[in-house]
Amino acid sequence: MCIHILKEAKITMLSLIQQSIGQWIMGIIIASLSFVLFCFRKTIKEYITFKCNKTKEKYFESIHQEITSLKQSSEKREDALNKQLQLVTKALLSSHYNTLLSKCKNYIIKNEIPADELEIVEDEYKIYKALGGNGHMEMWMQKVRELKII
Numbered sequence: 001m002c003i004h005i006l007k008e009a010k011i012t013m014l015s016l017i018q019q020s021i022g023q024w025i026m027g028i029i030i031a032s033l034s035f036v037l038f039c040f041r042k043t044i045k046e047y048i049t050f051k052c053n054k055t056k057e058k059y060f061e062s063i064h065q066e067i068t069s070l071k072q073s074s075e076k077r078e079d080a081l082n083k084q085l086q087l088v089t090k091a092l093l094s095s096h097y098n099t100l101l102s103k104c105k106n107y108i109i110k111n112e113i114p115a116d117e118l119e120i121v122e123d124e125y126k127i128y129k130a131l132g133g134n135g136h137m138e139m140w141m142q143k144v145r146e147l148k149i150i
Contacts, residue, residue, distance in 0.1 A: 089131055089132065092131055093128065093131045093132060093133055096124060096127060096128040096131065096133070097128060097133065097137065099124065100121065100124055100125060100128055100137055100140070100141075101137070101140060103117075103121055103124075104121070104137075104140040104141065104143065104144050105140075107121075107144055107147055108140075108143055108144065108147065111147060111148065112147055112148040112149070112150050113144060113147045113148075113149060113150070114149070114150050115149050115150070118144070118145075118149060121141070121144060122141075125137065125141050
């Protein structure tokens, strides 16, 4: 019976030793992992920060490209509108020139001009000059200003 008790005590002791060794090994593994993580914590943080910054750079680069593309598109539209505006201005200038020239010639032939018509012709001449009209019309306007006002 003593032998039996000793065998059981030996088995219990071996199992306690095995458990203790297992816990000790787990403790060493956890401590080692903690040490490794502690040592590489800064490196891991730098790596994650680097990856996040690269992602941000790509995101902002794509936004910058989109803005640049929109700006170029806007500049093209502005150029096209400016060309159209120049054409419309030239058309208005031509129309005012023809109207003024016709009125000036008619009044010069009559050798007189009503006061209200002189005012209207002067206003049209101001518009013509504001649109960029040249000095050729000035000669005609001078002749009209010299006419007898009725």
